[in-house]
Amino acid sequence: MALKHTCSILAVTAGLASAAQAExxxxxxxxxxxxxxxxxxxxxxxxxxxxxxxxxxxxxxxxxxxxxxxxxxxxxxxxxxxxxxxxxxxxxxxxxxxxxxxxxxxxxxxxxxxxxxxxxxxxxxxxxGYNTIAYNKAAVDPADMQNLDALWSGKYDGRIAIYDYYLPVLGLVGLEAGIKTADLDAAALDTIREPLMKLNAASKQVSDVVGSQTALATGEVDVLIGGGEWLTAVLNAENPDLDWTIPEQGGLLxxxxxxxxxxxxxxxxxxxxxxxxxxxxxxxxxxxxxxxxxxxxxxxxxxxxxxxxxxxxxxxDQPDYLARAQLYPVPDADTDAAMQDLWTDMLQN
Amino acid sequence: MSIEKQEKRQGAALVAPALLWTLGFFAIPFAAMVMMSLAHLEGREIVQGHDLGNYLRIFTDPSLRRGIFVSLEITAVVTVISVLLAWPLAWIIATRVPARWRRMALLLAVLPFWTSYVVRSYSWALVLGEKGVVMNALVGLGLLAEPVQIMATRSATIIGFVHFFVMLLTLTIYSNLIQLSPNYARAAEDLGASRWQVIRLVILPLTLPGVMTGAFLTFVLCIGDYITPQILGGNNELTLPQLIMLQLGRRGDFPMASALSVVLMVIVTLAYAACARWLKMERV
The missing domain is CATH 3.40.190.10 (Periplasmic binding protein-like II)
Incomplete structure (x- = not known):
C-alpha cells in the first residue's frame, strides 16, 4: 500500500515537473x-x-x-x-x-x-471551404438546390435552417439579389433586407454550427443556407445523404x-x-x-x-468551385455595424 | 475596553469576510460594469464616456426593446407553470407518500439535476423534434395527422425551462410543507372545513414563503439564462441574455452588453422588491 502511495506521489510529482518544464x-x-x-x-x-x-x-x-x-x-x-x-x-x-x-x-x-x-x-x-447550400438529398430535389431561387419559392418553407453567421448569409442573399459580395455596402443592405426577411419567414430556425448539424442530422430541416462541406463532412458516416452544392449564383469562399x-x-x-x-x-x-x-x-x-x-x-471539383466562389464581404466598421443590426432585426422578427 | 466595544469589534471581524467578499466579487465588478455601460463604441474602439446613449438605444431600438419583453413573457409563463406543477408534486410527496419512500420520491424528482444543463437542453431538442419521441408517439397514436413544430419555438424554450424549474420549486415548497404541523389541517377539519378548503385556506397560504422563494429563484435564473433559449428557441426571437451575448461575441460591444446587463439587474431587483415581503429564508 505504502509503495502504491509512493508511486502515486512520484507520478503526480513527475507530472507536475513535466508540466512546469513544458513551454x-x-x-x-x-x-x-x-x-x-x-x-x-x-x-x-x-x-x-x-x-x-x-x-x-x-x-x-x-x-x-x-x-x-x-x-x-x-x-x-x-x-x-x-x-x-x-x-x-x-x-x-x-x-x-x-x-x-x-x-x-x-x-x-x-x-x-x-x-x-x-x-x-x-x-x-x-x-x-464554402458557405453555400447544404441539404439532405433524400428529402429534397437536388436539382432544386442548383439555384438559390428554390429557397424563396415556397417549396421548402419550414424546412430551411439559416446558419447563424451574418457575413456569409448576407453574402448569399446578396448573390441571389445579383449583388457581388465586394459590392455589399450600406446601400446594398437596403436591397437585401426584404429577401432576407422572406428567407427568415420561410426558415424554421437560425442556428450555430452544432445546432445546424443537429437539425440536418435529425431531419428537423432539409436545407441549410450558409452550410457547406465544413458541416456535412463530419456527418457523412452517419448520414451519406447529407450533401452540399454551389448553386448557379455562386457561393462564398x-x-x-x-x-x-x-x-x-x-x-x-x-x-x-x-x-x-x-x-x-x-x-x-x-x-x-x-x-x-x-x-x-x-x-x-x-x-x-x-x-x-x-x-x-x-x-x-475544387478548380470549378474556386472559379465560381466569391470572397466574404469585407465591411468597414460602419457597414459591419449596419450588417449586424440587420441580422439582429431578422432574428428578432 | 468595554464589553460593548469588544462585542462590536468581534461583530465587525465576523462580518468582514462576507463584506469583503461582496465588495470584491459583487460591488466593484458591478460598478465597473456600470462604468462600462456609459462608454460607447466608435467604429471598433471603446470610447470611455459618461453618456446614456446605450440605455436610450435599448429603449428605442425595437429589436433590443423586444428582447426585454420576450424575456419577461417567457419568464412569467415559466414561473407560473412551474409553480402550478411543483406545488401539487411537493404536496403529494410531503403528505401522500409514506415517510420511508419520501427520500426516494424527492430523489427521483430532482434526478434530472444530475445531468449537465447543456446535455439536458440538447436532449430536449431531440425529444421535441418533428422526428422526436413526442411527435412520433402523437402521430403513432393517431392524435395528430402530422407532426407539428415545437422545437425551435418559444414553446420548446418554455418546456425546457419548466422541466428544470419544477424540480427547484418542488424542493423549496416541499421543505416548507414538511415543516407545517398536521394540527393546522386537523383543526380546520374539526371546524368543518372540507379537504379542498383546508388546502386552499390553510395549507396554501402557509406555504407562500416557499412558493415565493422558489418563484423568485425561478424568475432570476430563468430571465438570466442563455443556454435554453439558444438551443431550444431556434433563434427565432432573442431574449436579453442572447442579446448580451450577441454584443459580446459578435460585435465586441462591451458597453452595450454592459448596459443590457444593468437593465437585467434592474429587472431582477424590481422582482425582488415586489416579493421581498415573502422572501424570508428562515420560514422556508
Whole structure:
C-alpha cells in the first residue's frame, strides 16, 4: 500500500515537473484547432502545451486581443480577408515569408492580396471551404438546390435552417439579389433586407454550427443556407445523404489564416506552430478536424489524406468551385455595424 | 475596553469576510460594469464616456426593446407553470407518500439535476423534434395527422425551462410543507372545513414563503439564462441574455452588453422588491 502511495506521489510529482518544464503556446483559435489529434504531434515534437481559446467572429477576436496584454497570445486564427483589419490596429507581427513556402498551395487559396500588406506578409492561409447550400438529398430535389431561387419559392418553407453567421448569409442573399459580395455596402443592405426577411419567414430556425448539424442530422430541416462541406463532412458516416452544392449564383469562399500575434514572447515557437499547421501532415489533420472539415490550403496534404476523405472534400471539383466562389464581404466598421443590426432585426422578427 | 466595544469589534471581524467578499466579487465588478455601460463604441474602439446613449438605444431600438419583453413573457409563463406543477408534486410527496419512500420520491424528482444543463437542453431538442419521441408517439397514436413544430419555438424554450424549474420549486415548497404541523389541517377539519378548503385556506397560504422563494429563484435564473433559449428557441426571437451575448461575441460591444446587463439587474431587483415581503429564508 505504502509503495502504491509512493508511486502515486512520484507520478503526480513527475507530472507536475513535466508540466512546469513544458513551454506554453497560447493560441486564439476557431474550434477546428482545438482537436487533440491536431495539436498532439506538435506538442510532443516541441515539448510544449498549446493552450487554446476559441472565439467567434473577427470583431470579437480583435476585441479580445486589444483587451489583452502584449505576450498573452502567441498565434491567432483569423479570416484571411480580415488580416488587414488586424494589421491596421497593430495586432499582428510580420511573418518571415521566406520560411513559409506557399508554392504547393491552391493558387486561389493563397490570398496574398489580403495576407500581405505593403509587401509584408502577416498571415498564411491554412484552410478554406464554402458557405453555400447544404441539404439532405433524400428529402429534397437536388436539382432544386442548383439555384438559390428554390429557397424563396415556397417549396421548402419550414424546412430551411439559416446558419447563424451574418457575413456569409448576407453574402448569399446578396448573390441571389445579383449583388457581388465586394459590392455589399450600406446601400446594398437596403436591397437585401426584404429577401432576407422572406428567407427568415420561410426558415424554421437560425442556428450555430452544432445546432445546424443537429437539425440536418435529425431531419428537423432539409436545407441549410450558409452550410457547406465544413458541416456535412463530419456527418457523412452517419448520414451519406447529407450533401452540399454551389448553386448557379455562386457561393462564398471562406479562408482562414494563421498569424503571429504582435508582442508574443515566443516568436520562434509561434513560427514553428505555423510551419507545422501548414505542413502536409498538419494540413491533413486540420482538414479533417473533429469540429469541422475543410479543404487544406496546401495541395500537398492530398498525399496524406485518404481517397475517401478527398472524395468527401470534393478534391477533384475544387478548380470549378474556386472559379465560381466569391470572397466574404469585407465591411468597414460602419457597414459591419449596419450588417449586424440587420441580422439582429431578422432574428428578432 | 468595554464589553460593548469588544462585542462590536468581534461583530465587525465576523462580518468582514462576507463584506469583503461582496465588495470584491459583487460591488466593484458591478460598478465597473456600470462604468462600462456609459462608454460607447466608435467604429471598433471603446470610447470611455459618461453618456446614456446605450440605455436610450435599448429603449428605442425595437429589436433590443423586444428582447426585454420576450424575456419577461417567457419568464412569467415559466414561473407560473412551474409553480402550478411543483406545488401539487411537493404536496403529494410531503403528505401522500409514506415517510420511508419520501427520500426516494424527492430523489427521483430532482434526478434530472444530475445531468449537465447543456446535455439536458440538447436532449430536449431531440425529444421535441418533428422526428422526436413526442411527435412520433402523437402521430403513432393517431392524435395528430402530422407532426407539428415545437422545437425551435418559444414553446420548446418554455418546456425546457419548466422541466428544470419544477424540480427547484418542488424542493423549496416541499421543505416548507414538511415543516407545517398536521394540527393546522386537523383543526380546520374539526371546524368543518372540507379537504379542498383546508388546502386552499390553510395549507396554501402557509406555504407562500416557499412558493415565493422558489418563484423568485425561478424568475432570476430563468430571465438570466442563455443556454435554453439558444438551443431550444431556434433563434427565432432573442431574449436579453442572447442579446448580451450577441454584443459580446459578435460585435465586441462591451458597453452595450454592459448596459443590457444593468437593465437585467434592474429587472431582477424590481422582482425582488415586489416579493421581498415573502422572501424570508428562515420560514422556508
Amino acid at each position: 506554453d503556446l497560447n493560441a486564439l483559435i476557431w474550434c477546428d484547432h482545438a482537436d487533440p489529434e491536431l495539436l498532439q504531434p506538435f506538442e510532443e515534437a516541441h515539448d510544449v502545451r498549446v493552450n487554446v481559446k476559441e472565439y467567434e467572429g473577427t470583431a470579437a477576436g480583435l476585441t479580445l486581443l486589444e483587451q489583452s496584454r502584449p505576450g498573452d497570445w502567441d498565434v491567432m486564427v483569423i479570416d484571411a480577408v480580415d488580416v488587414g483589419r488586424a494589421v491596421e490596429r497593430g495586432l499582428l507581427a510580420p511573418l518571415p515569408a521566406d520560411q513559409l513556402n506557399t508554392s504547393s498551395y491552391f493558387p486561389e487559396a493563397v490570398l496574398a492580396d489580403h495576407t500581405t500588406i505593403d509587401g509584408t506578409s502577416y498571415a498564411v492561409t491554412e484552410k478554406f 471562406w479562408a482562414q489564416s494563421l498569424a503571429i500575434v504582435e508582442g508574443t514572447e515566443k516568436p520562434e515557437l509561434a513560427l514553428e506552430f505555423i510551419k507545422y499547421i501548414t505542413s502536409p501532415e498538419g494540413q491533413a489533420r486540420l482538414a479533417t478536424s473533429s469540429c469541422y472539415w475543410g479543404m487544406p490550403a496546401n495541395k500537398a496534404a492530398g498525399d496524406v489524406l485518404t481517397d475517401e476523405q478527398k472524395a468527401i472534400l470534393r478534391w477533384d
